[in-house]
Structure formats: structure tokens, C-alpha cells
Amino acid sequence: MTQLFFSDYHPQEQPAAAPQPLVIFGAGGLGREVLVLLMQLNEAGASWDVRGFYDDQPPAAPTVAGLPYLGTAHDLNQTTEPLAVAVAVGSGASRAAVVARLTSGQLSFPALVHPGVRLARYQRVALGAGCIIQQGCVLTCDIALGRFVLLNLGCTIGHDAVLEDFCSLMPHANVGGAAQLGTGVYLGTNATVIQAVRVGAGTTVGAGAVVVRELPAGITAVGVPARATSGIQL
Template sequence: MNTVKQRIAIVGAGGLGREVLMLLLQINQATPKWEIVGFYDDAPSAHPTICGYPYLGTVDHLNDTETPLCVAIAIGNCAAKTDVADRLLSPLLKFPVLVHPSVLCNPEQKNHFGEGTIICQNCILTNNVTLGRHVLLNLACTIGHDAVLGDFCSLMPQVAVSGCVRLGAGVYGGTNSTILQNKKVGDFTIIGAGAVVNEDLPSYCTAVGVPARIIKQTA
């Protein structure tokens, strides 16, 4: 049976953009779904193609589309990702949830994913998990029961979020960091690689180490 593929563009022509390209290709191997049209990035590409797909223009050019187009925002920096999403205003642009085929997503888990969420290979989400808009879960993240991640969070590979954790908007979790059960992290806080969060953290700070300690406050 032939499946009509949906057109999709990737915003971000860097390393994460190439990883999202691989994610889309792996989804297509399981269920042919996406027609990948190319990349958009505010920094012009040094080459006309990225992994065989064309560089098509800047972020704002996406608003000029005359036909429906899906968009994957492949940007890890939370503030930059927020800015890009705020600029994409055309009603013809849609932001699908992208989930790697290795990730179990069954109705009985009662998980909820906001538009534009990207969940990469080998992630595990248990039950009653809520992910906001444009959340990125990179490779092999684990998200425990009843956790809530706000809009524009980005978790790098192997971040462990325990049960009942609350992450505000735009929280960045460095590779292999851990947030322990019931802890809260404020908006746009950065958790360093390998850090263990065993106390609540306020908004707009950077915390590193075991246990995580604040080294910088930005607001």
C-alpha cells in the first residue's frame, strides 16, 4: 500500500540537524512517512548540500512557503530554539512530533508530547510524562513517571530525569546529568554534563558537579 509522504524541512544545518536527518530516515525505514526537502539555517552553508540534501535558505524564508510544510527545529540551544519557533509564523507551517522507532509509545503509558518534540533513539519514557512544545530528548534519555518538562527543554544524551521532576521552560541538561526525584528546575537553567541535581534549582542559572552547585546566575 502506497503512503503519501509529508514534506518536512529541518531548521539547523549543524551536527544536530544531521542527527535529525538520520532520525527521519530511520523513521522512514520503519514507516515511509517523510519527504525531506532540505535544510534551513540563518548561517549560510559552506556547501550547497548537507548529507545530500539542499541548503534552502534562512529561517525567515520558511514563512514564504505557499504549500503546507512540516518543520523540525534541530537546535539544542534552548534560547535559540525559542527564538526560531517564535519567528515561524506562517499558518502553513506545522511542527510534528518525531519519535524514533526504538522508543515505546503505547496509549496505556498516558504520555503527552507537545508539538515539535523530538525523541531520539533508545529513549525510555515510563508513564504519565508530559513534554512541552519543541522538547528535545537526545540519545538514550530516561524520563520517569509523572515528570513534566516545559517548552523548549533540551536534554543531551543519557540524561536521567527521575519521577515527579518538574523542569521549567528552556532547561538544558548536559550529557549524562541526573535530576533526582521530586526536584524542580527553573526556566532556562543549564545543568552541566554529569551533574546530579539533588536540590531544587532556580531559573536562569548554571549548575555543575556532584551534587550540582550553582556557579553562575544570569538573571
Template sequence: MTQLFFSEYDQPEAARPLVIVGAGGLGREVAVLVRQLNEAGAAPGWDLRGFYDDAAPRQASIAGLPYLGTSADLNATAQPLHVALAVGGSASRRALRARLTSPLLHFPVLVHPAVALESYQQVSLGEGCIIQQGCILTTDISLGRFVLLNLGCTIGHDAVLEDFCSLMPHANVGGAAHLAAGVYLGTNATVIQGVQVGADSIVGAGAVAVRDLPGGITAVGVPARALAN
């Protein structure tokens, strides 16, 4: 009888456990992203366990997955877990990250399998970044920690997006533009080439930033102008 021996290195890697924090619409979209990554065969894959949210949903199941508890419950985990922060607002996502203090929690980068990110593009991504379907990133781009690019966003050459920036669907950032930490671009908002947007500013849906904007404002219109206090 012939016996076959397989080393541990021949065994497929176990899928990594992953939970989503945020049980709303964005959370369900991130669940779709994770499933698409698994379907694309990205090894070792994700074992999607369910959702956490500090506001309990009305139903015990979200997108076919269980509600698992609050951020405090997540901090009490006894095993290592990968965590995706599915909260669209920059300030809210930053505050949520600050509440998640367990050393057993890890925050992977999740990029839709159809988004081109080859090494020659020289794109750097910080921990916890989420990049959804249809996004285009060109070359020499830096994304900080926990940056969210929702559906169909474009990022031009030499652009910098600092920690906790949030781009809603079809937002556009031109070449060499610089978004400071916590900037939020609404749906179809545009920051043209070379423009800088200060920390925690909001560029409203459809607005076009054609000149530098200071931090801590909300700017709307074409060209984008700060709303009066």
C-alpha cells in the same frame, strides 16, 4: 475483460513534505531519525526536502540534501510544510520558533521508531517534540512543546518537562521531577526524583541535581550547585 476499480481510499497516502531548520550536527542527526522513521514504514512517511539555516553552510548539500535558505525564506513558503527544529539550545530554539510565523508551517512530533510509547504509558507530547534513539519514557509523563530528548535519555514516572526543555545525550530525569520551561541538561546530567529546576536554568554535563534549583542559573558538580555570578 475484467476491469478493476480502486477508490481514492485504496491509494497509498503521499509522503508529507518535511524540512529541517538547523544545518549543523543535530540537523544531520534529525535527518537520520526521519529516514529511520521512513524505513520503519510509518505511514504516510516523510518527503525530506532539505535544510534551512540562517547561517548558510559552506557546502550547498548537507547529508545529501540541499540547503534551501534562511528562516525568512521558509516563512515565504507558498505551500504547507512540516518543520523540524534541529537546534540544541533551549533559548535558541525558542527564538527560532518565534521567527517562524507563516501559518503554512506545521511542527510534527518525531519519535524514533524503537522508542516505546504505547497508549497505556500515558505520555503526552506537545507539538515539535523530537525524541531520539535509545530514550526510555516510563509512565504518566508530560512533555511540553518543542522538547528535545537527545540520544539515550531516561524520563521517570510523573515527570514534567515544560516547553523548550533540552536534554543532551544520556541525561536522566527521575520520577516526579519538574523541569520548567527552557531548562537545559548537559550530557549525562541527572535530576533526581522529585527535584524541580527553574525556568531557563542549565544543569551542566555530568552534574546531579539533588535538590531544587532556581531559574536562570548554571549549576555544575555533584551535587549540582549554582556558579557564582
């Protein structure tokens, strides 16, 4: 799990006189929310020059939130200049598939953290490339987020938690201290994983579910306490 330690993370490192070009991959609702995040970062002193949207499924209109639709992943790979990309795709598996298609060496994937989210060096939080952390999230200390982890609005992450690559947490999901989420885990809105519990790779935890003991990989679990919907008895 490739990580960027927070001491190396500088969301406002570009001077105002030298804006950094960036595009959003994903022209749906999450893409528009990420655009809002970028505008909020710019209001706080960052200098992202958001050029527009890419998506392998063209939107109905030629513009999205006032910005142009620019093409598909193939088109994005043809860029001749360095270009930052925010991958705004909610499903971890779909997000991983998009990242796998974006092969140009000109592309980079910055971590984007809402300016209201506290992340100081003394918290010892590690972020992977491409992470997106939205408004209202709270991360305590000694936390590791892998590559392209999505924390939607108002999520909480406790001490010593590990979220591997491509995890997706929907609004107000909660991860307790020392919990571990495998690659591509999806937590629905208001889902909770209590302290020191592991959730296996690719598992989906339904909205409002509470995970109180280990879940295996590749299942869907719902309810309080969370149980597999079919196939595996927990």
C-alpha cells in the same frame, strides 16, 4: 503548555503513496542527526519527504548530507504549500527564537519519536508539538513533555515527570519520577535530576552533574551535588 496526548499521536499516519513534505531548520550536526531519525522513521513505515535544510547561517557548502540548503527563516515563511518543519537547534533559547520567527500558517511542527522508543497509550505520555525524541530513550508513564522538547540519545524520564516547553536533554541525561523542569532547562550529557526535584526555567545543568535539590531559574549548576557556578549559594 500545549500538549498532544499520545493517543492522538500517529507517526505513520501518512500512507506510503502520499509522502508528506518536511524540511529541517538547523543545518549543523543536530540537523544531520535529525535527518537520520527521519530516515529511520521512514524505514519503519512513515513517509516523510525530506526536502532539505534551512538555517539563518548558511552552511559552507550548498548541500548538507546530500540535501540542498534552501534558505533562511524568512525564505521558509514564504512557502506556498503546507510544510512540516523539524527544528534541529540544541539550545532551548535558540530553538524558541527560531520558532518565534517561523510565522507562516503553512508550517506545522510534528512530534518526531524514534521508532524504537516505546510509547503506548497505556503509558499516558503527553507530547507537545515539535518534540524530538531520539533513539534509546526510555519514558515510563504519566509524563508530560511541552512544546519543542528535545530528548537526545539514551535519555530516561521517570513517572509523573513534567518537562516544560523548549527543554533540552543531551545524551544519557536522566530525569527522576515527579521531577519538574521549567521552560528552557538544559541538561548536559549524563546529567541527572533526582526524583521530585524542580529545576527553574532557563537553568543549565552541566554534563555529569546530579541535581539533588531545587535549583532556581536562570543559573548554571555543575558538580555532584549540582551547585551554582556563581552568584547563588545552594
